[in-house]
Amino acid sequence: MSRLQADGLYKVFGRAPDEAVRRLAAGADRGELRADGTTAAVIDASFTVDPGQIFVVMGLSGSGKSTLLRMLNGLLEPTAGRVLFDGRDLTSLPARELRQVRATKISMVFQHFALFPHRSVLENAAYGLEVQGVPRAEREKRAVEALELCGLGGWAASWPDELSGGMQQRVGLARALATDADLLLMDESFSALDPLIRRDMQDQLLELQKRLKKTIVFITHDLNEAMRLGDRIAVMRDGRIVQLGSAEDILLRPEGEYVASFIQDVDRSRVLTAAAVMTEPERDGEGECDCPSVSPDTPVAEVCAVSARVPHPVAVRDADGNVAGTVPRERLVAFIGGQEPDDARPVPCAWAASASAKEAAHA
Numbered sequence: 242m243s244r245l246q247a248d249g250l251y252k253v254f255g256r257a258p259d260e261a262v263r264r265l266a267a268g269a270d271r272g273e274l275r276a277d278g279t280t281a282a283v284i285d286a287s288f289t290v291d292p293g294q295i296f297v298v299m300g301l302s303g304s305g306k307s308t309l310l311r312m313l314n315g316l317l318e319p320t321a322g323r324v325l326f327d328g329r330d331l332t333s334l335p336a337r338e339l340r341q342v343r344a345t346k347i348s349m350v351f352q353h354f355a356l357f358p359h360r361s362v363l364e365n366a367a368y369g370l371e372v373q374g375v376p377r378a379e380r381e382k383r384a385v386e387a388l389e390l391c392g393l394g395g396w397a398a399s400w401p402d403e404l405s406g407g408m409q410q411r412v413g414l415a416r417a418l419a420t421d422a423d424l425l426l427m428d429e430s431f432s433a434l435d436p437l438i439r440r441d442m443q444d445q446l447l448e449l450q451k452r453l454k455k456t457i458v459f460i461t462h463d464l465n466e467a468m469r470l471g472d473r474i475a476v477m478r479d480g481r482i483v484q485l486g487s488a489e490d491i492l493l494r495p496e497g498e499y500v501a502s503f504i505q506d507v508d509r510s511r512v513l514t515a516a517a518v519m520t521e522p523e524r525d526g527e528g529e530c531d532c533p534s535v536s537p538d539t540p541v542a543e544v545c546a547v548s549a550r551v552p553h554p555v556a557v558r559d560a561d562g563n564v565a566g567t568v569p570r571e572r573l574v575a576f577i578g579g580q581e582p583d584d585a586r587p588v589p590c591a592w593a594a595s596a597s598a599k600e601a602a603h604a
């Protein structure tokens with residue numbers, strides 16, 4: 242069962258929202274409704290998020306990301322549609338039960354994490370547990386563990402203003418993790434950070450996720466961030482999800498001009514991995530030698546570097562060391578050149594044929 246499911250979600254601000262939903266369902270777009278002073282913030286959003294997945298919602302400012310997120314945690318009531326969390330319909334829960342689910346099962350991490358300046362880092366990290374009424378000794382123990390997970394083990398007794406922006410953001414993450422919530426909702430959580438620190442935070446989140454396997458919905462307007470973090474990515478435009486898929490789907494098979502124009506500047510070789518370009522070994526025993534090999538999640542750019550050093554297709558080995566596939570050099574070159582790897586077909590060449598015939602004769 243999926244952990245989270247959005248089922249035909251709409252959010253309309255303004256007059257006659259139900260009538261607006263009917264018009265949107267019949268194909269009207271945002272622009273048509275705006276003329277009447279009505280804003281269609283989210284239009285017919287449906288998706289599922291599996292346990293342990295990072296689901297990224299990516300879109301430009303105003304595309305409806307935050308509104309969608311606020312419906313997912315029950316802060317905003319949908320105009321139409323349902324949100325199912327572990328199979329329970331959040332939209333029909335009584336207010337008390339909804340508050341209970343929000344306090345214990347869902348944590349939010351915001352862009353500007355407001356830490357309490359007069360509380361220590363430890364007290365800040367323990368705040369969510371304090372709200373839940375967890376006794377002091379227990380909440381401090383869990384907050385210390387969460388701070389350690391976030392690389393802030395030695396900072397528990399410090400004050401927020403002694404921390405850099407990146408560290409403060411990690412306290413926010415620690416606060417979310419300390420509550421043991423299953424679902425983390427992260428709204429542009431790294432957007433205010435400097436690029437290097439932001440990348441560092443992304444790495445840290447991916448590293449943490451390997452161990453904790455939370456279910457995460459991550460909102461961002463940055464496609465590169467979406468590609469790095471997302472197991473699945475929903476691209477939003479003007480309130481609608483215009484594509485839903487993996488980074489690979491979006492880069493290799495963009496649906497429509499809008500998504501295609503979005504991905505133009507993405508460095509495919511750093512986003513896509515060996516798994517996206519590998520193929521079945523063509524010859525017996527291919528990949529079985531001791532030459533350098535790569536793992537399925539090695540970025541293509543690094544596969545190129547390995548390919549330059551080995552005299553045959555690069556072996557892709559899974560976690561058990563078995564050959565999952567191989568990457569011939571021509572597939573890499575085709576891919577870097579913007580083609581589908583499967584289109585890597587050398588044209589017949591008389592010179593090359595005679596050169597290899599001569600080499601064979603000399604051998």
Ligand SMILES: Nc1ncnc2c1ncn2[C@@H]1O[C@H](COP(=O)(O)OP(=O)(O)OP(=O)(O)O)[C@@H](O)[C@H]1O
Nearest residue numbers: 254280281282300301302303304305306307308309
């Ligand atoms: N409470 C509200 N009342 C009226 N309109 C709203 C309200 N909240 C959001 N909107 C409108 O809904 C649309 C979607 O806004 P939303 O904040 O969800 O987009 P976003 O993608 O999160 O943008 P940003 O990245 O700038 O936060 C926008 O046109 C916004 O002006």
